[in-house]
Amino acid sequence: MSRRFFGTDGVRGRVGEDPITPGMVMRLGYAAGRVLAAQEHDALHGERPAVLIGKDTRVSGYMLEAALQAGFTAAGVDVRLTGPMPTPGVAYLTRALRLQAGVVISASHNPYEDNGIKFFSASGTKLPDAVELAIEAAMEQPIRTVGSKQIGRSKRVDDAAGRYIEFCKSTFPTDLDLRGMRIVVDCANGASYHIAPHVFHELGADVIAIGAEPDGLNINRECGATHPETLARAVRKHRADVGVALDGDGDRLIMADSAGQIVDGDRLLYTIARYRKDNGELKGGVVGTLMTNLGTELALRQLGCEFARAKVGDRYVLEMMQEKDWQLGGETSGHILCLDKHTTGDAIVSALQVLAALHRSKRTLADYVKDCPAFPQVLINVPVGKSFKLNGQPEVQAAVRAVESELGESGRVVLRPSGTEPLIRVMVEGRDESTVRKAAERIAEAVRMVAA
Numbered sequence: 001m002s003r004r005f006f007g008t009d010g011v012r013g014r015v016g017e018d019p020i021t022p023g024m025v026m027r028l029g030y031a032a033g034r035v036l037a038a039q040e041h042d043a044l045h046g047e048r049p050a051v052l053i054g055k056d057t058r059v060s061g062y063m064l065e066a067a068l069q070a071g072f073t074a075a076g077v078d079v080r081l082t083g084p085m086p087t088p089g090v091a092y093l094t095r096a097l098r099l100q101a102g103v104v105i106s107a108s109h110n111p112y113e114d115n116g117i118k119f120f121s122a123s124g125t126k127l128p129d130a131v132e133l134a135i136e137a138a139m140e141q142p143i144r145t146v147g148s149k150q151i152g153r154s155k156r157v158d159d160a161a162g163r164y165i166e167f168c169k170s171t172f173p174t175d176l177d178l179r180g181m182r183i184v185v186d187c188a189n190g191a192s193y194h195i196a197p198h199v200f201h202e203l204g205a206d207v208i209a210i211g212a213e214p215d216g217l218n219i220n221r222e223c224g225a226t227h228p229e230t231l232a233r234a235v236r237k238h239r240a241d242v243g244v245a246l247d248g249d250g251d252r253l254i255m256a257d258s259a260g261q262i263v264d265g266d267r268l269l270y271t272i273a274r275y276r277k278d279n280g281e282l283k284g285g286v287v288g289t290l291m292t293n294l295g296t297e298l299a300l301r302q303l304g305c306e307f308a309r310a311k312v313g314d315r316y317v318l319e320m321m322q323e324k325d326w327q328l329g330g331e332t333s334g335h336i337l338c339l340d341k342h343t344t345g346d347a348i349v350s351a352l353q354v355l356a357a358l359h360r361s362k363r364t365l366a367d368y369v370k371d372c373p374a375f376p377q378v379l380i381n382v383p384v385g386k387s388f389k390l391n392g393q394p395e396v397q398a399a400v401r402a403v404e405s406e407l408g409e410s411g412r413v414v415l416r417p418s419g420t421e422p423l424i425r426v427m428v429e430g431r432d433e434s435t436v437r438k439a440a441e442r443i444a445e446a447v448r449m450v451a452a
Contacts, residue, residue: 005139006132008313008419010118012107015060020115022067028117029071029103031138033152035131036101036119048152050078052094054085054160055105056191056249059216060115064105068117073152074145082160084214086191086250087118088346089164095124095343096163106191106249109226109333112217124343126315161195168199171341172352176359178205182240183355184256186231188224189214190248196348200244203352208238211245220247225254225334225347232260242355242365246347251314252334253347255354257365265334266296268354270372271365272338273328275357277303283340287320287329289313290414294429295373302371312416314345375411376433378440380426381418384451390417390424399446403428403439411436415443424451 005011005019011028013020019028036051053068055061061084069079077100082093087104094102102120110116119127119135145151157163183205187193189212197209210230211223223230225247235243235256243256255263263271269286276282285306288296292309300307310320314335321329321339330336336350358365390396400413407413411430418425424447428440 003133003136005136008315009108010104010116012110012114012116014113015115020060020064022063025064025067025117026071027139027143028135029068030075030143031071031135031141032101032103032119033072033075033077034138035134036121036127048076048078048150049100050080050152051101051103052080052082052090052097052099052157053103053105054082054087054090054093054191057084057189057193057214057216057219058105058107058112058115060112061105064115064117068103068105069154071143073154074143075152076146076150077152079152079154081154081156083156084191084194085160085164086195086246086346086348088251088342088344088349089160089191089195091120091124091344092164092167092342093157093160094120094122096167097157098122104249108249109220109224109247109252111221112219120344126318126344165195165198165202168195168346168348168352169203171349172203173356173360176356178203178355178359180204181242181355181359182206182208182238184208184210184231184234184238184240184243186211186224186234186243186245188220188226188246188248189218190220190224190246190250192246192250192348196244196246196250199348199352208234208240210234224248225252228254228256228262232256232262236260242358244347244351247334250347251345253336253350254334255351255365257369259366261366263365263369264332264374265330265336266293266332267369267372267374268334268350269328269330269336270296270299271357271368272336272350272353273300273305274303274368275361276328277305278361282328284324284326287317287324287326289317289331290416291332291427293332293374293377294412295375299372318344375429375431376436377427377429378433378437380440380444382424382426382444382447382451384422384424384447386422388422388424388451390415393447393450395450396443396446399443403443407435407439411439413439413443
C-alpha cells in the first residue's frame with residue numbers, strides 16, 4: 001500500500017489544505033485511536049486506552065488539538081493534554097505515564113503557516129512504517145462513534161513541563177554542574193521556550209534566553225536551529241562560553257562556540273563520540289545518514305570509530321542504531337540520538353551531553369571540532385515530473401560514475417529523489433569547493449536532460 005498522508009516524519013502540510021484541516025485531523029485521530037490504542041484494550045483489563053497530546057506554539061495548534069481530541073474520544077480513547085511541549089518531551093511523558101501512544105502537533109522547523117501530526121508508540125519511539133500504513137487504511141473507514149458510555153475523556157497534565165525538566169536534568173552527570181558557564185539558549189519561539197532555559201539555569205549556568213517569546217506566528221522566524229546566525233550574534237554580544245539553538249519542536253540542536261562559530265549536527269555528533277571514545281564509554285559505532293559530511297566520517301574513523309550511513313531521516317538513523325545495538329547517531333540538521341539517555345532525538349539532552357564533555361575534559365567546543373573538518377558540499381535540487389523515475393537512466397549513472405572516479409576516496413556523490421516534492425537532489429562533496437561545484441552541475445545537467 002502506498003502512502004497518502006504520512007511522510008518521513010508524520011503527516012505535515014499547509015494549514016487549511018488537506019491533510020491539515022480540522023476534518024482530516026479528526027479522521028486521523030479517530031483512525032489512530034482505533035489502530036494504536038484499541039489494540040492495547042484487552043491488556044488494560046477493561047480500562048479505556050489513553051494517549052498524550054502535546055503541541056508547539058503555532059496558533060493553529062489550538063484548532064488541531066481540538067480536532068484530534070474529537071477523533072480520539074469518538075474512538076473511545078482518553079486524552080491527556082500537555083499544552084506546549086517539545087517533541088522529545090511528549091515521547092518521554094508517554095513512556096513515563098504508561099500511555100498507549102503520544103501525539104505531537106508540530107511542523108518542526110517549518111514556518112507557522114505549516115503544521116503536522118506525528119506519533120510515538122507506548123515505548124516513546126516513532127511508529128514503524130507498518131503501523132502508519134494501518135492508520136492510513138483506517139482513515140478510509142467512516143467514523144462510528146462509540147456508545148456514550150464508552151466515549152473518551154480529556155484532561156490536562158498539569159505538571160508536564162516540570163516532569164520533563166527534571167528528566168532532562170537527570171541525563172547530566174550528577175557530580176557536575178554548569179556553574180561559571182554563560183550560555184545563550186535560542187528556543188526558536190517554539191515548544192521549548194518555557195523549558196530549555198530552566199534546565200540550563202537549574203544546573204547552574206548563567207542563561208541568556210532568546211527566541212523565548214512565542215506569539216503563535218513567530219516560531220522559527222529568524223531564530224533557532226534553522227537560523228543559527230542569530231545565535232552566533234548573541235554569543236558574541238553577551239561574550240558567552242557557548243550557544244545552544246533548538247528548532248520549533250525541540251528535537252534539533254545547533255551550537256556555537258565562544259567565538260560565534262556555528263557547529264552543526266555532524267560536528268556535535270563527533271564531539272560526543274570523541275569524548276565517549278576517549279573515556280571508554282562509546283558502545284559500538286556511530287550512525288549518520290547519506291548526507292553526513294565526509295569530513296565527519298573520516299574524523300570518526302581516525303578515532304577508530306565504526307561509522308555507518310542510514311537513509312535520510314532520524315527514524316532511519318534510529319532503526320540502524322537498533323539493528324547494530326549502537327547508542328549514538330544523528331543528522332547534519334541537528335537530530336542527535338543518544339539511546340542511553342532517551343528513546344528519540346532530544347536537543348536539550350544532546351546539548352547536555354556536549355556540555356558534559358566540555359566540562360569533564362576542560363576543553364572548549366572549538367578545541368573538540370578543530371579535528372573534524374567540514375568538507376565543501378554542493379546540493380542542487382533539480383525539478384522533475386511527478387512520474388520521473390531516477391532508476392534506469394544510463395546517462396545519469398554514467399555522469400555519476402565519472403564524477404566518483406575523479407573524486408576517489410576524497411569525495412562522495414548522493415543522488416536521491418525528494419520525499420516531499422518532485423525534485424531530484426544532487427549532492428556532491430569533496431576537499432575542493434570548485435571541483436565539487438563543477439561535478440554537481442555536471443550531474444544535475446544530466447538529470448535535467450533526461451527529465452526534459
